[in-house]
Amino acid sequence: MGRIVLNKVRKSFGEVEVIPPLDLEIEDGEFVVFVGPSGCGKSTLLRLIAGLEDVSSGAIEIDGVNATSKRPSERGLAMVFQSYALYPHMSVKKNIAFPMKMAGMPVAEQEERIAAAAKALNLTDYLHRKPGQLSGGQRQRVAIGRAIVREPQAFLFDEPLSNLDAALRVNMRLEISELHQTLKTTMVYVTHDQVEAMTMADKIVVLRAGHIEQVGSPLELYRNPRNKFVAGFIGSPKMNFIEGERAASRGAHTIGIRPEHIDLSVDPVEGAIVGKIGVSEHLGSDTFAHVHCEGIGLMNVRVSGEADIHAGDTVYLQPQEHNLHRFGEDGLAITL
Amino acid sequence: MARAITNRRKTINTAVAWAIGIAIFFPILWIFILSFKTEGNAIATPLKMFFSGWTLESYGLVMERSNYFRFFMNSVILAVGSTLLGLIIAVPAAWSMAFVPSKHTKNILMWMLSTKMLPPVGVLVPLVLLFNKLGLTDTHFGLVVVLTLINLPIIVWMLYTYFKEIPGEILEAARMDGAGLKEEVLYVLTPMAIPGMASTVLLNIILAWNEAFWTLNLTTTAAAPLTQFIASYSSPEGLFYAKLSAASIMAIAPILIMGWFSQKQLVRGLTFGAVK
Numbered sequence A: 001m002g003r004i005v006l007n008k009v010r011k012s013f014g015e016v017e018v019i020p021p022l023d024l025e026i027e028d029g030e031f032v033v034f035v036g037p038s039g040c041g042k043s044t045l046l047r048l049i050a051g052l053e054d055v056s057s058g059a060i061e062i063d064g065v066n067a068t069s070k071r072p073s074e075r076g077l078a079m080v081f082q083s084y085a086l087y088p089h090m091s092v093k094k095n096i097a098f099p100m101k102m103a104g105m106p107v108a109e110q111e112e113r114i115a116a117a118a119k120a121l122n123l124t125d126y127l128h129r130k131p132g133q134l135s136g137g138q139r140q141r142v143a144i145g146r147a148i149v150r151e152p153q154a155f156l157f158d159e160p161l162s163n164l165d166a167a168l169r170v171n172m173r174l175e176i177s178e179l180h181q182t183l184k185t186t187m188v189y190v191t192h193d194q195v196e197a198m199t200m201a202d203k204i205v206v207l208r209a210g211h212i213e214q215v216g217s218p219l220e221l222y223r224n225p226r227n228k229f230v231a232g233f234i235g236s237p238k239m240n241f242i243e244g245e246r247a248a249s250r251g252a253h254t255i256g257i258r259p260e261h262i263d264l265s266v267d268p269v270e271g272a273i274v275g276k277i278g279v280s281e282h283l284g285s286d287t288f289a290h291v292h293c294e295g296i297g298l299m300n301v302r303v304s305g306e307a308d309i310h311a312g313d314t315v316y317l318q319p320q321e322h323n324l325h326r327f328g329e330d331g332l333a334i335t336l
Numbered sequence B: 001m002a003r004a005i006t007n008r009r010k011t012i013n014t015a016v017a018w019a020i021g022i023a024i025f026f027p028i029l030w031i032f033i034l035s036f037k038t039e040g041n042a043i044a045t046p047l048k049m050f051f052s053g054w055t056l057e058s059y060g061l062v063m064e065r066s067n068y069f070r071f072f073m074n075s076v077i078l079a080v081g082s083t084l085l086g087l088i089i090a091v092p093a094a095w096s097m098a099f100v101p102s103k104h105t106k107n108i109l110m111w112m113l114s115t116k117m118l119p120p121v122g123v124l125v126p127l128v129l130l131f132n133k134l135g136l137t138d139t140h141f142g143l144v145v146v147l148t149l150i151n152l153p154i155i156v157w158m159l160y161t162y163f164k165e166i167p168g169e170i171l172e173a174a175r176m177d178g179a180g181l182k183e184e185v186l187y188v189l190t191p192m193a194i195p196g197m198a199s200t201v202l203l204n205i206i207l208a209w210n211e212a213f214w215t216l217n218l219t220t221t222a223a224a225p226l227t228q229f230i231a232s233y234s235s236p237e238g239l240f241y242a243k244l245s246a247a248s249i250m251a252i253a254p255i256l257i258m259g260w261f262s263q264k265q266l267v268r269g270l271t272f273g274a275v276k
Helices: A043-050 A092-102 A108-119 A134-147 A166-183 A194-200 A218-223 A228-233 B007-034 B039-043 B057-065 B068-098 B105-117 B120-134 B140-165 B169-175 B181-210 B215-219 B225-229 B243-260 B261-270
Strands: A005-014 A016-026 A031-035 A059-062 A077-080 A154-158 A186-191 A203-208 A211-216 A240-243 A253-256 A261-265 A272-283 A285-292 A297-304 A314-319 A323-326
Touching: A005 A043, A016 A043, A016 A059, A016 A211, A031 A194, A031 B105, A043 A077, A043 A154, A043 A186, A077 A134, A077 B169, A092 A108, A092 A134, A108 A134, A134 A166, A166 A186, A166 A194, A186 A194, A194 A218, A203 A218, A203 A228, A211 A218, A211 A228, A228 A253, A228 A323, A261 A297, A272 A297, A285 A314, A297 A314, B007 B243, B039 B243, B057 B243, B068 B105, B068 B140, B068 B181, B068 B225, B068 B243, B105 B140, B120 B140, B120 B215, B140 B181, B140 B215, B169 B181, B181 B243, B181 B261, B215 B225, B225 B243, B243 B261
Parallel strands: A031 A186, A031 A203, A077 A154, A154 A186
Antiparallel strands: A005 A016, A005 A059, A203 A211, A240 A253, A253 A323, A261 A314, A272 A285, A272 A314, A285 A297
16 A cells, blocks of 8 residues: 655755645555656655655655654655666675665565566576676666565655666666556656656646646646646647737637647648748658747647658648637636 | 877986986885895995895894884784774764765864874873873873874765765665665665775774874883884984894885785775766
């Protein structure tokens, strides 16, 4: 069981309030991702849950028990760090065994769990190597192995994939998702990468300056962002924002339209936004066109990879009305 | 463009480097040569670097006259004892300064270092009086304490520097893995700091071995280390150069040999952290 409840949790370093009072509930077995730009307090929030930082006020409950003043080791949580944080002087096996050794588990059981974890994480052949002799991906798997053998109430991941190259990151993302499906243990995952958040999360918590901007499933956030910040942060490429007359005519201060919700035509269309393609990025499956539009500025448009468009072409853009997002002057979404 | 070094310049640089090296090493070489001369040859003019009739006579006489082994053992006890005691105090001190620093950590470190700027003779009288009152004069315990205190700032500074290099996340991982403070220091911090600790230990043993001011002033016989052994061959009996040289070589040989075998570790330890 791993239900985590944050109750008016606040954290300040001296005069600086990093996290203003914040409430959050993480259900048992959920995969929750904290996402936000750097400096938004997501890592601090994770460290507060882990007990590596003390809360300035408020309470943290783990499985109905107040854990606010418990030491990290007493909270039943396991953490995977960005730098892997493996013990460099210990072999892979000893690294994985360390938390069990600290818990005083019988050696036979330790061996059993190490073997199981090594098998699940493809580490069996590397058990006697030192971390320095492993690749980045293998190191990260050792760190995960060290976390799972404890059978914790919840896993905490602090940007675990940031140090890996792009291809490996995609693989590890899948492995962690699969791990979650097998173990069904609560996972709290911190990242600044919204793609990781979208692909892995059951529930995304978008943070900005210590505030929770919105909590919801990936598609909820994608379809119904609560404000301009979430709208701009979730989705790749980013949502386009248009202010002025076009927004006003739709009863909004700003309208937002995602690149995939714009119809692009090379033939003139009445009432369409006229623009000139600056850069077009051909990914094969899709093409991202960066279109300079008069009076609006740069618009990102996603078109099919087959579309025959090139830099310098004049194009006509038509936002799909039913996919428009409307925001008021305060940045909040206007619901009809 | 790489700087062009002409052959002539290279030759001059090499010659200058050798000259400086020889000038620094020469006194030790000279003592070494003298120790194999007879007392008469040692003061014969002109001084000769190359001579016939090398002899072990001085070594024999020194061994006969003094109990070298006792002095040697005293040096070992003082050097090793003060180093161990120093580590016991310095490891927790450096740990807390490196991992839970306060506003005053930097000041405390500077203050500790500043004690090394005081000339030792400034506290000679109070210390001698204290030692006499407490009956510590010429005891191993008293000398170990004094040598520890003298070298403690250096041990703390060195360990502090090594500990600072250890990523905090690894210690946090240990805490998450259920390690208490004791386990954290024992299983994670210490093994990772061993290269640094080894250099600290080596350097400290060398410093304590060579320390002359306090060992000469606070010991007479029972706890007298090799520094007293050398001193006993100087002025009181007139200068017997050959015997004095033989005694000096015997006193520095152990530490030179140790330094020779551990120089890799020493250099690595002392430059640790300088280059990332």
